[in-house]
Amino acid sequence: MPARQEVADIFRRHGEAYRQAHDGRLGRVERRTMSAIELCRTAALGGHVEGCRSRGAIRVAYNSCRNRHCPKCQGQACRDWLAARQDELLPVAYFHVVFTLPVEVAAIAFHNKTVLYTILFKAAAETLRTIAADPRHLGAEIGLIAVLHSWGQTLTYHPRLHCIVPGGGVSPDGTRWISCRPGFFLPVRVLSRLFRRRFLKELRVGHDAGWLGFFGDLGHLAKPDAFARLLAEVRRLEWVVYAKPPFGGPQQVLAHLGRYTHRVAIANSRLVSMVDDRVAFRWRDYRHGARTKVMTLDAHEFIRRFLLHTLPDGFHRIRHYGFLANGHRAAKLGLCRRLLASQQSNREPSAESAAVAAERLTLTHRCPCCGGAMVTLATWRCGQAPPNPFWNDTS
Secondary structure (H helix, E strand, O other): OOOOOOHHHHHHHHHHHHHHHOHHHOOHHHHHHHHHHHHOOOHHHOEEEEEOOOOOOEEEEEOOOOOOOOOOOOHHHHHHHHHHHHOOOOOOOEEEEEEEOOHHHHHHHHHOHHHHHHHHHHHHHHHHHHHHHOOOOOOOEOEEEEEEEEEOOOOOEEEEEEEEEEOEEEOOOOOOEEEOOOOOOOOHHHHHHHHHHHHHHHHHHHHHOOOOOOOHHHHHHHOHHHHHHHHHHHHOOOOOEEEEOOOOOHHHHHHHHHOOOOOOOOOHHHEEEEEOOEEEEEEEEHHHOOEEEEEEEEHHHHHHHHHOOOOOOOOOOEEEEEOOOHHHHHHHHHHHHHHHOOOHHHOOHHHHHHHHHHHHHHHOOEOOOOOOEOEEEEEEOOOOOOOOOOOOOOO
């Protein structure tokens, strides 16, 4: 059986040639991402040797790069994050609302990621909270988790925000829980109009303040009159806000979140082959019944598309708002549970989720022969030569 392909294999084979071919156009984040993925879980980053005392089995484990763009490094971080979110689930329906930027605005976002992504989060969160607080719709304070997602199935640049929202909220006076209608959260047309207005207002502020940069074909937008014409054009467009049907249950919420929170661009499992300078990967064609197809790209084009989705330094792509905001989450969730007054609200999932996470972590450190615990025999750091793992350890 051929070895499973990884993004790291593509970068190791073709990364240096790509860097040379695009030397003047690669930024620091892109270079650091490529280097981290290439070195991930190799002897160059150090590691440790672990062994089983009873059976004598020895295994070498290399350190991970911990870069948030690396397909291999975010698994445990994702599991820990999901375990924490499981403790916060309420016994209500959850909805999935997606805010998508038009192509004309996405082109600006690519060259101004920090500014435009910040505006996207702010406009989407304020839109949901404002409409939900309106007595004509829900009349309650809601909570939401927003996750930035910038890639399509074929790795093209397609920025949008995925919001996971409990189906209800706390009344303005804090005395009762107000549930949304079954199967319906908020009107998407109203959300779309307010989102468009708030986003374009913030975009105008950013342009007037000189926070935006325009390059190449977008250079003319630096002029106020040209930018004003663009705003007028996109204001006439219907901005896509999509509210999906409610999730079937809390576990569906967690499973869905896990596909977005700690992954960038593509998972290694979608890679099919790498032959010479051609990379093949699976993708879903949602325009034709979500059929699974295989796309083949030149290796340099694959790398280019992957790097489209690197995030600015320090940018948080997962954010919490409303009663799920970090500053008062515990107190607000306690209030929500009391107001819901349901049997489910008294469950204590934290011990169970923590145990599951601990069990999963422990399994990775068990002997493949007897199932016993593996102990660390030796370690080495980045830049040091790895020790010889084949020695007699009788201690």
